[in-house]
Amino acid sequence: MVSSKIIDRELFERILEKKNSLDKARPLSAEIVQKLRQEMEIEWTYNSNAIEGNSLSYEETRRVVERGLTIGGKSLREHFEAINHVNAIRFIEKLVEKKQKITEQTILEIHSLIVKGIDGVREKGQYRSGTVFIGGAVFTPPPPIELKARMLDLIDFVNKNPDKLHVIELAAISHHKLVWIHPFVDGNGRTARILMNLLLMKKGFPPTVILNVDRQKYYRRLKEADRGKSKPFVDFVARNVERNLDLYLKAIKTGKDEQYISLQEATRHCDYSQEYLSLQARNGKLEAHKLGRNWFTTKKAIQAYLKKHATKNQKLKFIQ
Ligand SMILES: Nc1ncnc2c1ncn2[C@@H]1O[C@H](COP(=O)(O)OP(=O)(O)O)[C@@H](O)[C@H]1O
Ligand SMILES: [Mg+2]
CATH class of the missing domain: 1.10.238 (Recoverin; domain 1)
Structure with a gap:
């Protein structure tokens, strides 16, 4: 029996039921899968980049990604960020397909794809060499000398799941752990949201998008997790998991x-x-x-x- 240690019980039961319906509907029609994939790619990219400060709108993100257009008045960096993020999604989709194990290299590769071609980020796919502060946070992330060991601990946690958490809990907590360590100069949030989804997608969940409109709430929940209270953040992620399960289920109604x-x-x-x-x-x-x-x-x-x-x-x- 799958159980949850953290997520609200009713929410968790609803999620299990919906996941079950989704699994029963497999294999999904190729046309629907393709459509959902395309939509999710844009939705996830737009939101994750907007949280990070990218000013491209949803439609602009679509135009850049799907049609390779440039948007007047927007920086080269913002265009790169849109394309890079889609490439990072495609990279993890391949990992999921091939059932590959998550390693330190996986995270470095995701990060490297995310900051590719962006000026001012010298440490692509490498840990930072300086101190970093997170705006609004109540703690200072660990010093550079600890980063490698902390990241290896995180990879171990991700793969061994020592607390026998449900994958949603594991994904949310791994996300928080990664941004808490804040191993990179920039791109920590986007990398964490991709890692979270890599875990979820490996277990057959649709990608889960943290919406830009929820940014303040997302930050508040992370702050609570910094103080050792991770349940609100895990529940927040679980609600987003449910939202995307709903989207998928609506798209594939079997009748x-x-x-x-x-x-x-x-x-x-x-x-x-x-x-x-x-x-x-x-x-x-x-x-x-x-x-x-x-x-x-x-x-x-x-x-x-x-x-x-x-x-x-x-x-x-x-x-x-
Ligand atoms: N209080 C906090 N504790 C831990 N992480 C936080 C906190 N507030 C924000 N964050 C994370 O830090 C990220 C921003 O870090 P940054 O390296 O700029 O990533 P990105 O460039 O991908 O947004 C946010 O997206 C969020 O995930
Ligand atoms: Mg940033």
Whole structure:
């Protein structure tokens, strides 16, 4: 029986149930997997970089990553950060695929990818050689001389899981441990969020995104963990795990009529344009779910919409 030592019980049980439903739905359709992967890549990159101070918006991040465009008025560094982060995600996806063990080298490689090509960060994939302070934190991270040993302890903790924690707890605590050590000059937060997801993804969880809008809360929770109270941070991570499980489950609803389809696809099942459906989705008239920039709906929702709003003629046009 899988149990949790830290996470709120009700939340934990809900998560297990949702994870179970996701596992039962495997293998997921290739089209859905691809779509979710693309959306998560942008969502995770945008949020993780925004927390770090990158000013690219969600849409700008998408344009840089998917279309290789440059955004006027934004620094080269911000563009690099977007591309680098996606490369780091792709790197860990490969590790997950190949079921590779996490080593010190793994973390150094992730960090190196994150700060690639960025001026002013001389210590790519290397530990810092100076003292560092975390704004707002109540402690000073360990001195450079201790970093190697602390990191090896962390890797050991990650691989051996001595407290027999559930993977969500292990992932959250490993995240906190890494930012507490703060082994790098910069990029500690992004590396920690990637390590956290590497652990989660290895156990079949969807990537979990800490949202930029939650930044203050995230920092407060980390601060509490610094004081030895890690439960609020672990619960915070668990709630985000649940959020992304929900997103995945919604996207893969197994009943055919409940399977998410794009609005473009939905136009084939009714007599409305994509623009009109999008308007109705935004107005809440058509049940739809926004993933990244795009709205998704279901055949069932289109049917329900037609029943309520369409004229007799339009209703007749419902195409299976
Ligand atoms: N009180 C705190 N205790 C531990 N870590 C913290 C605290 N406050 C912030 N952090 C972490 O430090 C990160 C910022 O460090 P930094 O090296 O600049 O990483 P990045 O450049 O990836 O944001 C934050 O994203 C957060 O994860
Ligand atoms: Mg930073």
